[in-house]
Amino acid sequence: MKRKLVALAHARSGxxxxxxxxxxxxxxxxxxxxxxxxxxxxxxxxxxxxxxxxPVERFELPNLHALNFLLHGALDGxxxxxxxxxxxxxxxxxxxxxxxxxVKR
Amino acid sequence: MSARAATxxxxxxxxxxxxxxxxxxxxVTGGPVDYLMMDYLAxxxxxxxxxxxxxxxxxGYATDFVDQMERILPxxxxxxxKVTANAGGVxxxxxxxxxxxxxxxxxxxxxxxxxxxxxxxxxxxLDGLIARGHDLKNLDTGRPLQDxxxxxxxxxxxxxxxxxxxxxxxxxxxxxxxxxxxTGLTLGPLMHAxxxxxxxxxxxxxxxxxxxxxxxxxxxxxxxxxxxxxTIPNLAAVGYPIVEARADGTFDIxxxxxxxxxxxxxxxxxxxxxxxxxPRSYITPDGVADFTTIQLAQVGKxxxxxxxxxxxxxxxxxxxxxxxxxxxxxxxxxVYAWPDALEKAQAADAILRQRLDALGLEFDxxxxxxxxxxxxxxxxxxxxxxxxxxxxxQLRVGVRSRDKNAVDRFTREIAPLILNGPxxxxxxxxxxxxxxxxxxxxxxxxxxxxxxxxxxxxxA
Numbered sequence: 001m002k003r004k005l006v007a008l009a010h011a012r013s014g015x016x017x018x019x020x021x022x023x024x025x026x027x028x029x030x031x032x033x034x035x036x037x038x039x040x041x042x043x044x045x046x047x048x049x050x051x052x053x054x055p056v057e058r059f060e061l062p063n064l065h066a067l068n069f070l071l072h073g074a075l076d077g078x079x080x081x082x083x084x085x086x087x088x089x090x091x092x093x094x095x096x097x098x099x100x101x102x103v104k105r
Numbered sequence: 106m107s108a109r110a111a112t113x114x115x116x117x118x119x120x121x122x123x124x125x126x127x128x129x130x131x132x133v134t135g136g137p138v139d140y141l142m143m144d145y146l147a148x149x150x151x152x153x154x155x156x157x158x159x160x161x162x163x164x165g166y167a168t169d170f171v172d173q174m175e176r177i178l179p180x181x182x183x184x185x186x187k188v189t190a191n192a193g194g195v196x197x198x199x200x201x202x203x204x205x206x207x208x209x210x211x212x213x214x215x216x217x218x219x220x221x222x223x224x225x226x227x228x229x230x231l232d233g234l235i236a237r238g239h240d241l242k243n244l245d246t247g248r249p250l251q252d253x254x255x256x257x258x259x260x261x262x263x264x265x266x267x268x269x270x271x272x273x274x275x276x277x278x279x280x281x282x283x284x285x286x287x288t289g290l291t292l293g294p295l296m297h298a299x300x301x302x303x304x305x306x307x308x309x310x311x312x313x314x315x316x317x318x319x320x321x322x323x324x325x326x327x328x329x330x331x332x333x334x335x336t337i338p339n340l341a342a343v344g345y346p347i348v349e350a351r352a353d354g355t356f357d358i359x360x361x362x363x364x365x366x367x368x369x370x371x372x373x374x375x376x377x378x379x380x381x382x383x384p385r386s387y388i389t390p391d392g393v394a395d396f397t398t399i400q401l402a403q404v405g406k407x408x409x410x411x412x413x414x415x416x417x418x419x420x421x422x423x424x425x426x427x428x429x430x431x432x433x434x435x436x437x438x439x440v441y442a443w444p445d446a447l448e449k450a451q452a453a454d455a456i457l458r459q460r461l462d463a464l465g466l467e468f469d470x471x472x473x474x475x476x477x478x479x480x481x482x483x484x485x486x487x488x489x490x491x492x493x494x495x496x497x498x499q500l501r502v503g504v505r506s507r508d509k510n511a512v513d514r515f516t517r518e519i520a521p522l523i524l525n526g527p528x529x530x531x532x533x534x535x536x537x538x539x540x541x542x543x544x545x546x547x548x549x550x551x552x553x554x555x556x557x558x559x560x561x562x563x564x565a
């Protein structure tokens with residue numbers, strides 16, 4: 001069955017220039033492999049289609065049961081240039097948690 | 106310190122300029138600490154300070170810090186607590202003179218030695234550096250600094266822990282720096298207290314990770330924490346995080362007893378991934394930390410142990426933060442009410458854009474957000490709801506331009522929509538939006554050997 005990531009993970013995000021990062025953390029260590037398998041860079045890029053202009057990079061942190069995503073071109077130029085409410089990318093974290101993944105019943 | 110202590114406690118007192126004014130006082134009075142670390146400089150902050158210094162040469166530092174020091178100096182001096190802060194901004198010497206003045210006023214003259222760390226300011230050297238082939242390429246765009254050279258307002262290299270260590274070794278009790286890295290303000294005290302060598306890469310990485318965890322204040326102790334956020338106790342009296350470090354490079358994250366908030370593995374993990382790039386190479390001037398080696402364990406209530414941190418040698422570059430004048434921006438808002446709140450706001454936006462277009466105004470960008478519908482989660486937010494049921498929507502339109510007149514004219518096109526646009530509109534009490542100057546940020550790298558940190562001592 002499908003479940004939203006918000007049920008399985010928590011997250012925090014921030015900025016570096018025009019790039020937003022999202023750290024996605026499994027609530028339970030046993031769910032981390034699910035995130036690794038299904039929350040791919042390509043899937044995240046599709047999820048944020050229309051919201052980011054550049055590519056998505058993914059890094060794995062198995063020690064923290066976490067994945068780190070870099071969303072390039074996400075912040076309308078970033079910093080002081082950006083006209084966005086979320087100029088510093090603070091809530092891309094929960095936007096990612098809207099994604100649905102497949103879990104066993 | 107004559108005999109080296111088994112543990113050293115570094116308290117985080119401020120996560121950015123504008124953070125909770127009560128925090129530093131609570132950190133130095135709420136229990137034992139050896140050092141108080143205060144981070145004031147976000148990337149955006151340097152631009153703001155530069156603006157202030159260009160108007161008044163005696164400013165350009167975080168003035169809040171001076172008020173904070175007035176409040177905590179008696180305790181700091183009495184208990185022998187040392188302070189590290191990058192509150193100096195683009196004018197650390199002026200900041201230190203202001204603190205010295207406060208110390209004298211409090212009757213603490215001759216009881217306080219201030220350290221001033223500078224040498225990060227490259228503004229006066231830019232043309233020479235460019236002439237010698239340091240083209241300070243923008244790390245994001247690859248363009249050479251020459252593109253915006255005539256509009257550059259400030260240029261500061263990120264210094265590391267080394268000059269902080271030097272200031273402490275020469276007897277400074279309060280170390281005020283310019284653009285020292287956030288992490289260097291924690292690593293410096295640990296290197297000084299434990300005698301860690303600058304090439305003890307695993308120790309350097311551990312101290313860097315410790316600094317990263319506490320540099321955003323309460324973000325490591327329950328603030329802005331998504332994990333089980335509703336159960337985090339008493340954020341009203343949140344305890345800011347404290348690093349309790351040992352000479353072997355392991356450390357615990359704790360907070361003072363009786364304070365609010367929570368220190369758990371989930372919350373510390375959130376802070377570890379905050380603003381992270383490639384976790385295998387968290388690069389600072391001091392070394393390269395590998396965040397994939399960090400081990401966390403809950404070893405007590407509100408106590409998380411951090412161990413296993415490994416590091417690699419420092420690179421031969423320093424990051425440079427350059428601020429340049431970009432142009433102008435303004436943001437206008439109106440609020441539309443049910444029924445059809447979102448449709449009304451969308452119609453108003455279309456009208457506004459048509460009018461701006463008819464006026465022939467030149468903008469680099471026009472950005473529209475519908476706050477209450479899509480401002481934070483974009484199109485994702487509207488997938489799960491019936492947009493017609495939204496009770497109210499704030500139309501928020503921002504423009505950016507090199508042309509001040511265009512931005513100024515935009516600010517006069519918002520209010521008319523109240524009478525000549527879609528219905529059920531309110532929320533213009535703030536009046537006409539004000540055009541703002543944009544001081545933009547240009548990140549670059551420079552060879553480390555081109556930057557010489559300078560440490561100066563001032564007796565209060």
